[in-house]
Amino acid sequence: MANYDLSDDSVVVVIGSGAGGGTLANELCQKGIKVVLLEAGKRYGENDFVNDEWDSFGQLSWLDKRTTSGTWRVAKDFAGLPAWICKTVGGSTVHWAGASLRFQEHEFKTRTVYGDVEGATLLDWPISLQDLEPYYDKAEDKMGTTRTHGIPGLPGNNNFKVMYTGAKRLGYKNVNTGRMSINSRARDGRPACQQIGFCFQGCKSGAKWSTLVTEIPAAEATGKLDLRTQAQALQIEHDADGKVSGVLYADKDGNRQLQKARVICVAGNSIETPRLLLNSASAQHPDGLANSSGQVGRNYMRHMTGSVYATFDKPVNMYRGTTMAGIITDESINDPARGFVGGYEMETLSLGLPFMAAFLDPGAWGRGFAEAMEGYDHMAGMWLVGEDMPQASNRITLHESETDQFGLPVPNVNFDDHANDIAMRNHAFKQGSAVYEAVGATNVYETPPYPSTHNLGTCRMSEKPQDGVCNKWGQTHELANLFISDGSQFTTGAAENPTLTIVTLAIRQADYIAEQMGQKSI
Amino acid sequence: MSAKGMNRRQFLQSSSLAAGATVAATSGAAAQGMGLKALDDHSGRTLLKMTRDLYPHDTLADLYYMVVVEVLDAEAAGNDDTARLIKDGVAKLDGAMGVNFVDLSEGNRLAVLEAMESDPFFQKVRGTTVVALYNDPLVWRHFGYEGPSFEYGGYIDRGFDDLRWVGEPSADASPKAG
Numbered sequence: 065m066a067n068y069d070l071s072d073d074s075v076v077v078v079i080g081s082g083a084g085g086g087t088l089a090n091e092l093c094q095k096g097i098k099v100v101l102l103e104a105g106k107r108y109g110e111n112d113f114v115n116d117e118w119d120s121f122g123q124l125s126w127l128d129k130r131t132t133s134g135t136w137r138v139a140k141d142f143a144g145l146p147a148w149i150c151k152t153v154g155g156s157t158v159h160w161a162g163a164s165l166r167f168q169e170h171e172f173k174t175r176t177v178y179g180d181v182e183g184a185t186l187l188d189w190p191i192s193l194q195d196l197e198p199y200y201d202k203a204e205d206k207m208g209t210t211r212t213h214g215i216p217g218l219p220g221n222n223n224f225k226v227m228y229t230g231a232k233r234l235g236y237k238n239v240n241t242g243r244m245s246i247n248s249r250a251r252d253g254r255p256a257c258q259q260i261g262f263c264f265q266g267c268k269s270g271a272k273w274s275t276l277v278t279e280i281p282a283a284e285a286t287g288k289l290d291l292r293t294q295a296q297a298l299q300i301e302h303d304a305d306g307k308v309s310g311v312l313y314a315d316k317d318g319n320r321q322l323q324k325a326r327v328i329c330v331a332g333n334s335i336e337t338p339r340l341l342l343n344s345a346s347a348q349h350p351d352g353l354a355n356s357s358g359q360v361g362r363n364y365m366r367h368m369t370g371s372v373y374a375t376f377d378k379p380v381n382m383y384r385g386t387t388m389a390g391i392i393t394d395e396s397i398n399d400p401a402r403g404f405v406g407g408y409e410m411e412t413l414s415l416g417l418p419f420m421a422a423f424l425d426p427g428a429w430g431r432g433f434a435e436a437m438e439g440y441d442h443m444a445g446m447w448l449v450g451e452d453m454p455q456a457s458n459r460i461t462l463h464e465s466e467t468d469q470f471g472l473p474v475p476n477v478n479f480d481d482h483a484n485d486i487a488m489r490n491h492a493f494k495q496g497s498a499v500y501e502a503v504g505a506t507n508v509y510e511t512p513p514y515p516s517t518h519n520l521g522t523c524r525m526s527e528k529p530q531d532g533v534c535n536k537w538g539q540t541h542e543l544a545n546l547f548i549s550d551g552s553q554f555t556t557g558a559a560e561n562p563t564l565t566i567v568t569l570a571i572r573q574a575d576y577i578a579e580q581m582g583q584k585s586i
Numbered sequence: 587m588s589a590k591g592m593n594r595r596q597f598l599q600s601s602s603l604a605a606g607a608t609v610a611a612t613s614g615a616a617a618q619g620m621g622l623k624a625l626d627d628h629s630g631r632t633l634l635k636m637t638r639d640l641y642p643h644d645t646l647a648d649l650y651y652m653v654v655v656e657v658l659d660a661e662a663a664g665n666d667d668t669a670r671l672i673k674d675g676v677a678k679l680d681g682a683m684g685v686n687f688v689d690l691s692e693g694n695r696l697a698v699l700e701a702m703e704s705d706p707f708f709q710k711v712r713g714t715t716v717v718a719l720y721n722d723p724l725v726w727r728h729f730g731y732e733g734p735s736f737e738y739g740g741y742i743d744r745g746f747d748d749l750r751w752v753g754e755p756s757a758d759a760s761p762k763a764g
Contacts, residue, residue, distance in 0.1 A: 115734030118721055220760030221741075222749040228759060229752040240759040249764040256764055258740030268736045378751045383731065385746030417731035421720035429640040429712055430696070437720070438643065441730030503752060 066290040068100055073324035075100050075290075076577065077311050078331060079297045079340070082155020083566040084550035085331030086275025087206075090283035091574030097581065098288055100323055101280075102295040102313055104332075105151035108158075110277075113266030117418045120265035124158055126151040129474045130335065131463055136479040137512045141426035146477040147366075148515040149333050153293055154276025156333065156517070157563065158266045161388035162246040162273070163411060164209040165560035166200050169193040170398055171406075171451065174556045177398060178405040183482060184453035185363055189555040190527040190536035196568055203568040207245035207273040208252055217241045218248045218257060221385030223412045226376070226444040230499035231392045231410075242391040242411070245273035245564075252278070259385035261414070295321075298470055300328055300344040300353055300546070308353070308546045314470055327577060327586055329538075331550035331570075334364060334519035338460045338552065339475040341523070341533075354523075354540035359533050361461055363454040363524050364477065365557040366516035368485045370448045371413060372496030373424065374505035375439035382414040382444050395495060396450075396559045404487040407559045408450025410496060415445070423514055436509060444500060448492035449518070451559045453482035460522050518562050523552040537576040538569060545586040549573060620652050624663035628686075629676045630655055635688050636679065637715045639695050643728070650725050654718040658711065668710070675707025 068075050078089045081103040089101045105126075114120050125148065132139035132146045139146070149156045170177045172189040180186075204212040211217050218241045220228065231239040246263070247256050257271040270277050283289040294316035301322070303309045310324040330337045338361040342352040352360050390412030397407050415423060417440055425433060458480065462473035481489075497508045526532025529541035538553045540546045549570055551562050558565070580586045622630050633655045634648060662669035679687035682698040690698065702708045719725060726733050735741055742763060754760075 115736050118717065216761045216764065217759075218761075219747060219763040220755050221746045224760060225747065225749050225752050225755060228755040240755075241761075248761070257742075258736075259742040259746035259763075260735050260740035262735070269740070376751075378749075379730070380749060381730070381732075381745065384735075384741040384744075416733075417726050417729050418717070418721045421716050427712075429716070431642055434642050437641075437729065 065284055066098065066288055068098060068290045070321060070323050072098075073309070074098060074326050075323070076327040076329065077102065077323055077325040078329045078549065079311065080155060080331035080333065080336070080550065081153050081275055081280060081291070082150070082331060082333065082550065083157050083160075083275060083563045084570045085329065086154060086157065086279045087567045087570035088329055088331065088549050088574055089289060090275070090279035091571055092577065093283040093286040093288040095574065095578045096286075096288065097578060098290075099283070100290045100292065100325070101283075102297055102311065102323075103153050103291065103293050104296040105153060105293065107153040107293050108266065110266070110268050110270050113268050115260070115262045115265060115268065117265065117416045124150045124152050124266060128468055129466060131466060131474060131476045132478075133476055134458070134479040136481055138515055139479070141512070142515045145515045147333070147335055147519050148517050149519065153280065153291070154274045157274035158276055159264050159517075160274070160563055161263050161561075162244040162386075163388050163391070163561040164204065164207060164243045164245045164564040165409070167193065167196075167558040167560055167565055168396070171556065171558035174406070181405060181453060181484060183455060184484070185456050186454060187524070187526060187531055187555050190525055196565070196572070199568045199572045200564070202571050203564055206278070206571075207564070207567065208247055208254065209243050209245045209564070210241070210248050211243045215251065216248045218244055218246060218386055218389040220390060221259065221382075221412075222380050223382035223385070223414055223444050224390035226380055226503055227390050227392065227410075227412055227446060227499060230502040233502035234498055236392050236394045238393040240391065241389040244386070244389050246386060246389070247271045254278070257386055261383050261385060261387065261416075263387040296470065297332070297340055298343065298472060300330075300340065302346065302348070302353065302543065304348075306543060308543050327545045327547065327581070329547040329549040329577075333550055334522045334552045335460055335475050335477060337548060337550055338522040339462065342462050343472050354533050354542045354546060356542060357530050357533065359524065359531070361522050362456050362459050363521040364458045364460055364479065365452050365454055365520040365554070366479065367518040367520070367557055368408060368448070368450040368452045368488045368492070369513040370489050370493060371445060371511035372448065372493060372500065373443050373445040373509045373511060374497070374500035375436075375442045375507045376444065376503065376505060377442070379441050380444045381441055383416055387414055388412055388447070392499070395492070402491055404484045404491065406451030406484070406488065408448055408488055408492050409559055409561075410492070410499070411447045411449065413445050413447035424509060424511055426512070436507065439507065446496055446499070448489070448496055449559065449561065450488050450492065451557050452485045454521055454524075454556055455480070455482055518551070518557070520551045520554040520557045520562060523548045525553045525555045538573045539576070547573060547577065620655060622656070622659045624669050625659045625672065629672060630659070632676045632679060632687050633658060633672070633711065635695070636699070636711055637719070639692070639699060640712055640715050641719055646725065646728055650719065650722060653722055654715050657718045658714055671707050671710060675705070675711070678702065678705070678707065
């Protein structure tokens with residue numbers, strides 16, 4: 065592994081080793097570019113992961129202090145935990161379920177297609193599906209996504225069988241085990257899935273793609289990667305002539321270090337990325353870096369989510385096998401006749417008994433709740449995930465008084481559901497319930513959103529500098545050598561799970577950065 | 587690092603998810619049967635009654651609820667604020683109707699608990715119970731949850747698709763395992 069000097073100002077510094085940062089770092093290293101990758105968490109391997117929900121939660125989660133506000137139910141149920149994401153090498157690709165769906169063409173043009181939705185800050189992406197298609201193709205190949213590149217789908221588990229039966233009885237056409245970046249056959253040094261379950265707890269067999277398993281080892285093999293773990297970025301510094309110049313970070317011993325840089329790419333997920341820019345305010349950039357538009361932190365999206373669980377007369381044992389290999393895509397279209405714009409996916413989901421108790425109906429107690437839990441092994445479950453409306457007031461800000469272990473303001477996450485989000489969730493609850501009722505469900509439970517796993521927007525791409533933070537390459541409008549490299553760049557959220565698109569954008573961004581460095585533009 | 591430890595505690599206090607990490611750290615040490623360190627016997631019996639009322643599974647023996655009480659006891663032993671919260675909370679339960687909580691009818695106990703839902707003591711006991719009770723591997727068996735599977739080779743040969751009360755999906759929707 066490389067070991068660059070702190071004063072080496074020829075390196076690219078990537079902050080965060082998840083889907084965006086981990087992929088970008090590898091792609092740059094493959095091109096021979098020197099990369100310092102700063103990761104706030106520790107590095108674990110497959111042998112370290114545990115098939116135990118609470119132990120794994122403590123091992124992998126980002127638990128630094130955060131606050132919440134707004135009318136969303138997460139602020140009430142999980143006031144100190146707005147997001148369920150990871151602090152570890154590999155970031156939240158260690159925790160993700162593997163669903164790998166391309167965005168649809170219209171989802172890049174929401175302002176045009178959906179029109180002027182009151183209270184929403186919809187905007188067309190400065191790129192189209194056609195721009196991304198060659199990169200989606202590369203991402204799916206890299207990740208080994210099933211049902212692409214000749215890779216067979218995964219076998220359906222018991223939870224999928226129940227979903228499939230209900231979906232077909234309801235007349236849904238598109239239901240299968242989905243496009244998953246979990247191997248159905250051994251491929252690229254990773255084994256076939258053993259149907260372990262515990263996809264969220266770090267895949268112990270390595271069948272699931274993650275930057276931890278695939279991208280970072282590949283980057284290390286080039287000799288170009290300097291990965292620094294337990295390195296928490298605190299501030300980005302800049303020089304007088306409009307360029308960023310280095311990253312101040314706390315190392316594993318808590319000592320402050322300043323790494324000089326030629327290019328800086330921020331991929332800390334959609335809460336930490338804007339927080340870092342806001343915490344980097346200076347005399348020249350009093351509102352934070354790349355924020356003269358006032359857009360940094362705004363338009364935070366977290367997907368319309370919810371779950372439906374249902375009990376049946378006979379056992380299901382939904383927790384056995386791949387957690388999310390099952391999908392109905394019929395509702396992902398844009399059909400405003402349903403009473404909302406945008407669409408949603410219906411995906412199999414299961415929780416183990418400990419997390420089912422925590423999430424089925426947060427705060428609930430008494431006989432009704434206990435009876436629901438008694439049905440656990442007779443239960444099937446699905447997650448509902450759809451496009452939520454961007455809103456200027458859904459926003460990451462710096463807390464006025466609370467600070468973290470480094471003395472920096474903690475982020476506050478403010479969120480209100482838009483009327484469109486509420487109408488979509490209502491429709492999704494009804495349709496999800498109907499799927500299970502068609503199979504003879506005895507009880508159906510509508511479960512409210514978990515802490516956000518899909519955190520999007522907050523530094524969005526825009527054609528015009530006043531509408532967003534970065535351009536179509538993720539390059540900030542204001543500082544040519546500062547890039548946004550994670551889901552924060554999403555202009556709008558689409559209905560699909562975001563990881564595939566984050567990886568796709570990172571591959572594309574790496575090409576652009578290499579080209580710009582070659583031309584000495586940055 | 588102490589700074590980090592403090593931050594974690596702050597998180598634990600701020601979130602109802604919180605109890606999870608605490609329980610994971612303490613439940614292993616809990617002895618079978620109630621050997622209370624910080625709480626008196628009356629508090630222990632009151633909490634046992636309360637935890638059963640919160641998550642009533644009639645066929646689960648008291649033993650499993652005692653594990654929860656011991657988690658609360660261990661926390662009280664290490665934290666004066668928690669000890670005071672529990673002591674005062676038990677007094678509130680007993681004072682609500684002028685009859686000790688453990689001697690109230692089930693209907694009256696529920697009325698007392700419902701009136702206390704927003705009380706920090708109630709929140710503490712409920713949050714701890716919902717994690718500690720359902721995080722006990724011995725309790726998992728009662729619910730048919732099989733727990734860790736990696737060491738047994740996952741479910742690829744152990745029933746991940748053994749459900750037979752609905753038809754089989756098409757091979758296109760659900761290919762055979764490779």
